[in-house]
Amino acid sequence: MRGLTKEYVLQRFLMYLLTIWLGSTLIFVIPRLAPGDPVSEMVGRLSIDAGYIENADKLIESWKARFGLDAPIHVQYFRYWGNVFRLNFGYSLSHFPTEAWTMVSDALPWSLGLLTVATVLSFSIGVTIGSLMGWRRTPRWLQLILPSSLTFTAIPYFMFGIMLIYLVAFELDWLPATGAYSRRVDPGWNLPFIKNVLTHAILPVVSIVLTSMGGWALGMRGLMISVNNEDYFLLAQVKGLSPTRIFFRYGVRNAILPALTALALGLGGLISGSILVEFIFAYPGTGYTLYQAIISQDYTVTQAIANLIILVTATSVFLLDLLYPFIDPRITYKRTMR
Amino acid sequence: MTVGQQTADETATPARGWGLNTWDSPWLNFKFLLGVAIVGLILLFGLLGPLFWDTDLAYTGAGPLNKPPVWQEGGLPEHPLGTESNGRDMLAQLILATPSSLKVGFLAAIIGMGIGMVLGSVAGYVGGWWDHVIRTLSDSAVTIPALVVLVVIASYVQMTDTTAMALILAAFAWPGPTRLVRSQILTLRERSYVRMAHLSGAPALEIMFVEMLPNMLPWLAASLTGGISVAILGATGLEVLGLGPTRVPSLGLIINQATTNAALVRGLVWWWLPPIIILMVIFVGFFLMTIGLDEIANPRIRQFSSSRRERSAAGEAPPVEHMDGGSAAGRDAALEVDDLHVHYFTPRGEVIAANGVDFSVRKGEILGLVGESGCGKTTVAMAILQVVQAPGRIVQGEVRIEDQDLVSLSGKELREVRWRDLALVPQGAMNSLNPVTPIREQMGDAILAHENIGRVELEQRILGLLNDVGLPERVINMYPHELSGGMKQRVCIAMAIALNPQVIIADEPTSALDVVVQRVVAQTLLEVKDRLGVSMVMIGHDMGLQAQLVDRIAVMYAGNLVEVVPVESAFSEPLHPYTQLLIESIPSIKERKPLNVTEGLTHDLRNPPPGCIFQFRCQHVEQICRERRPDLVERDDDHLVACWLYEPERHALIELEEA
Numbered sequence: 001m002r003g004l005t006k007e008y009v010l011q012r013f014l015m016y017l018l019t020i021w022l023g024s025t026l027i028f029v030i031p032r033l034a035p036g037d038p039v040s041e042m043v044g045r046l047s048i049d050a051g052y053i054e055n056a057d058k059l060i061e062s063w064k065a066r067f068g069l070d071a072p073i074h075v076q077y078f079r080y081w082g083n084v085f086r087l088n089f090g091y092s093l094s095h096f097p098t099e100a101w102t103m104v105s106d107a108l109p110w111s112l113g114l115l116t117v118a119t120v121l122s123f124s125i126g127v128t129i130g131s132l133m134g135w136r137r138t139p140r141w142l143q144l145i146l147p148s149s150l151t152f153t154a155i156p157y158f159m160f161g162i163m164l165i166y167l168v169a170f171e172l173d174w175l176p177a178t179g180a181y182s183r184r185v186d187p188g189w190n191l192p193f194i195k196n197v198l199t200h201a202i203l204p205v206v207s208i209v210l211t212s213m214g215g216w217a218l219g220m221r222g223l224m225i226s227v228n229n230e231d232y233f234l235l236a237q238v239k240g241l242s243p244t245r246i247f248f249r250y251g252v253r254n255a256i257l258p259a260l261t262a263l264a265l266g267l268g269g270l271i272s273g274s275i276l277v278e279f280i281f282a283y284p285g286t287g288y289t290l291y292q293a294i295i296s297q298d299y300t301v302t303q304a305i306a307n308l309i310i311l312v313t314a315t316s317v318f319l320l321d322l323l324y325p326f327i328d329p330r331i332t333y334k335r336t337m338r
Numbered sequence: 339m340t341v342g343q344q345t346a347d348e349t350a351t352p353a354r355g356w357g358l359n360t361w362d363s364p365w366l367n368f369k370f371l372l373g374v375a376i377v378g379l380i381l382l383f384g385l386l387g388p389l390f391w392d393t394d395l396a397y398t399g400a401g402p403l404n405k406p407p408v409w410q411e412g413g414l415p416e417h418p419l420g421t422e423s424n425g426r427d428m429l430a431q432l433i434l435a436t437p438s439s440l441k442v443g444f445l446a447a448i449i450g451m452g453i454g455m456v457l458g459s460v461a462g463y464v465g466g467w468w469d470h471v472i473r474t475l476s477d478s479a480v481t482i483p484a485l486v487v488l489v490v491i492a493s494y495v496q497m498t499d500t501t502a503m504a505l506i507l508a509a510f511a512w513p514g515p516t517r518l519v520r521s522q523i524l525t526l527r528e529r530s531y532v533r534m535a536h537l538s539g540a541p542a543l544e545i546m547f548v549e550m551l552p553n554m555l556p557w558l559a560a561s562l563t564g565g566i567s568v569a570i571l572g573a574t575g576l577e578v579l580g581l582g583p584t585r586v587p588s589l590g591l592i593i594n595q596a597t598t599n600a601a602l603v604r605g606l607v608w609w610w611l612p613p614i615i616i617l618m619v620i621f622v623g624f625f626l627m628t629i630g631l632d633e634i635a636n637p638r639i640r641q642f643s644s645s646r647r648e649r650s651a652a653g654e655a656p657p658v659e660h661m662d663g664g665s666a667a668g669r670d671a672a673l674e675v676d677d678l679h680v681h682y683f684t685p686r687g688e689v690i691a692a693n694g695v696d697f698s699v700r701k702g703e704i705l706g707l708v709g710e711s712g713c714g715k716t717t718v719a720m721a722i723l724q725v726v727q728a729p730g731r732i733v734q735g736e737v738r739i740e741d742q743d744l745v746s747l748s749g750k751e752l753r754e755v756r757w758r759d760l761a762l763v764p765q766g767a768m769n770s771l772n773p774v775t776p777i778r779e780q781m782g783d784a785i786l787a788h789e790n791i792g793r794v795e796l797e798q799r800i801l802g803l804l805n806d807v808g809l810p811e812r813v814i815n816m817y818p819h820e821l822s823g824g825m826k827q828r829v830c831i832a833m834a835i836a837l838n839p840q841v842i843i844a845d846e847p848t849s850a851l852d853v854v855v856q857r858v859v860a861q862t863l864l865e866v867k868d869r870l871g872v873s874m875v876m877i878g879h880d881m882g883l884q885a886q887l888v889d890r891i892a893v894m895y896a897g898n899l900v901e902v903v904p905v906e907s908a909f910s911e912p913l914h915p916y917t918q919l920l921i922e923s924i925p926s927i928k929e930r931k932p933l934n935v936t937e938g939l940t941h942d943l944r945n946p947p948p949g950c951i952f953q954f955r956c957q958h959v960e961q962i963c964r965e966r967r968p969d970l971v972e973r974d975d976d977h978l979v980a981c982w983l984y985e986p987e988r989h990a991l992i993e994l995e996e997a
Contacts, residue, residue, distance in 0.1 A: 019478035026482070027490050027508075066701045082411050134642070137730075144715070154625030156571050158578065159614045166602055166610075184660075218629060224644045229727075231769040238723050239784040239833075240756030249774055249783070257774070265480050267569075272485030280597070290486070291579055294493040309483055317481045328774055329817045 004325055016318040023310035027303065028080050062254070069252035089304035092293075100304040103289060108308065110180055111285030114201060115274050118208035124264055125149075126213035130259075131252050136228065137243050153214025158276035161207040165280065168203060176200050178187075178282035204281045208274065219262055257328050264320040267313050314318025370630025373563070377605045380616065381440060387433030395427035396434050396587055407608050409785055414618045420608040425601050434587040440620070442588075443570035445504035450511025450569070451562050457512065458519025459471055459546075462527070472521065472636030476513040484510035485575055492581035503576070518561050522554045526795050556635030560628050567624040574617060589613040638679040670697035671738075672873035673760075673841045675721070678735035680714070680721050687944040691730065691899040693951075696970065699841065704867060705876040706888035706905070708881065708920065712899040713944075715877050716765070717847050722875070723762055724752060739840055758788045761826070761834040765845040765877075771818035771826055778814045781833050788837055803832040806869075807862050824855035828862055835866055848883065860887060881924050885909060890976075893917045896943060896951045897913070899970055904980040913979040915956045951980065958983055963994065 001118045047056060059115055070077070083089060089100040132138045133146050151162060169177035176199060181187065185196045227250070236250040275287030282288060286305050293301035395401065395417075404411045407420040407428075419428035441904075461472040463667055488506065497503045526532050526549075535545045573887035576582040577590020580598070584591065628785045633639050680692040691714045699705045707715045720726050722737050739759050745757060750945070764770040772780055781800045785791070791799070801811050807828040818826060827847060834842050847863060848856040864887060867874060876888055884891060884905070891908045893901040893916065901914040912918045947953060950963040962982050970980040 015478055019481055022478055024481040026487050082812055084943060092857055106498055109436055154621040155618050159617060224640050232772045233726055235764055235770045236760045238756055239727050240753040241783055241787050266480045268483040271483040301488055302493055306486050309486045313481060313483050330773055330819050
């Protein structure tokens, strides 16, 4: 009855597969739904850039054959899926002998590190602020200060990032503007390198945390206010429990459940936003690599990264889902009842 | 801001029709209106700009290169905001770019909302297989990182204009609205007023537009404004990456050109900063609209902020006025309530929910507190427990247990008295247990808050208590959702007797249970009372149940006690006309009689009439009743009533005086 049931895990796993399927299929289908085909578009763009291209028709034909675009669409689709499953995306077009997958897996740790730190920070700070804002016993001075933390909520990460670069990196020269580490340090598990990496991460992390924590705070505030009106919250007061216990065990404990769901649902948006942050800070993660692949028209790397990001997002959501029944005892019960 | 949307408010007043024309309409929310004004101004700048400024200057070579704005050294009056590295005039670029950025956002969000409303309505209304498919699809679509897919698509498809981009963005804008509309419909269709409309045979579309849409409107609007800013963000993101339409000026494109031309390093602040400022202002505008709409949609948030404002305005908890501390009155009283006044400070005036309520509960006695819904009996219970919810407040009176006034206690002192001396069996046992912790913990923390005992002893205590109320031992490790309604209520009783309190307040302890379970719970309460000798206040409106359980009955009407009477006399010779009405209205199997409870309505509680509060519904009303309020005085032995009918002498005396 409690914890993980087989049905629940199976259901979540199917959802997981569906998400991956949906995302990857979108990447496959939408370019093909557009008028014209990718190759002609690309050659067309090339010829605009270069003025004129000899034998454009033949070029298109041969490129189509190269990408397998001359096969019927369902054959292409199955081939595509075979590749996604084997994580085989072929060679990078712009860095030829390197495999697309290698480039992607080099970039992944940077993104994972940056995003995990930023997400954990912004979620926990935001939830703390929101809980205090929705709690009647929070001291007055704190109630007055807390809303100021929402100042940057409406600003997208990357714009805030640009301003931080300008102010902190160029004008004040306090922190490095771009990259993940300086050329002058040796990559490896040594102290100078780790310190260097951390200083480089400060600005991107700060721009994500400051702009996204307000969203969590606002949501959590609303949830806490709802919990404040629950009967069990009233009974907890009448029981003479200490305010701290009521706040944590009856308030936050209940209000955080929907916030966690929102976190799972919001991961996609967080990851989307981080692409732009990486672009602005030239941070060598998946987002930046994706951008470079697109600029150099490296389609294999583009597809590899897009699929990987979808895979990682879906996996994180799946893991959060698996965690959920341990936090909310009602969940498996409800799901199996339906 | 989307997190709270799932918890649609149950207490929300249903809106019927659109109600936009009144001055206290919730739509007059400051944040919302400020947001509308901000976005409106930006829109005006984009729309009216071309009338005042030559937008042809936005193209390459229109002026000299890299000129700063006019207020800086080297700035030119013909290019007030300066020019960038291709000689384009910044002001002209901004005028052209602003509306196109807004247009993408509006278009994508509106299309997404349209799709979402159709899918969400189908899922919510048709249900079944459709619901399953749509829900699964939107649940998984919402977790896909949209910008990643967008970037990939944009790298294949050259987007020529903003419409094409808006269409592609719309493909990612539907899951949010779909989920919202579905959950709103599922919530709303269970509401009684929507069910009523169904039963009265109103066509589905009429129900949708008259009963449901106005109630959903703030949610939908919040979702739309949120959706617009997400779409603008998506479009701008693509443009900043250089993947948007390159021939149409857009704010993101300006930022892209600035960053790729190293404007940051070269100090060309006037190139990259203005588009960012405009975008920020747009986002702040939509953000204000969204949180304003959230407040409109969720009255609890509104209440929370306004009650806080009110408290700060009135000063934190002004000292409660006391009558003389006549504690000698209660000879063997376990609980004394003395001249209790509770007011609710609403925006439309003070609601007087308890007006000088005065009674005591003797040791080992059960006092029934009865009256129709809204008469203030639950307010009195909450006031005894010192948990009157804002905007309500105890403005006067005392609540004494063992000569200690609870109203004057606070903080640690109050916490110590709570539960040890005064416990509660709550009204909605369904929702009175914390859904996410096992029974062991909820009973345990009540005990541990007052006593310092070890784990083993604690477990023995809890098991003993469960046994006392006839529950099996395994309940200790169960969660509330695993128990039936009657079992939950018995857990609450077990919890209430855990510390052997002086007084237990039972707030309609059986109201949500079916008749058989009602009997079991009532029986449990009686057993517990007999064994522990505890005093109880039993709140309820079921006179039949009261007759079986209580020793004395206190009848409340519109915030006032009108009669306090031993239970036998209450049924054999009720004195107050309202009590008579209540007794008469008990259905009887032996004879059928017409119901005559609904004669007349209760007066407006904000503005009680002078004289007797029951005058508008009373059959025996006289002139004196309209002028002077009767006091609660003892007629027979232990039988108190507040009515002029039983005070002819005083009545006559007063008339004499006035003459």
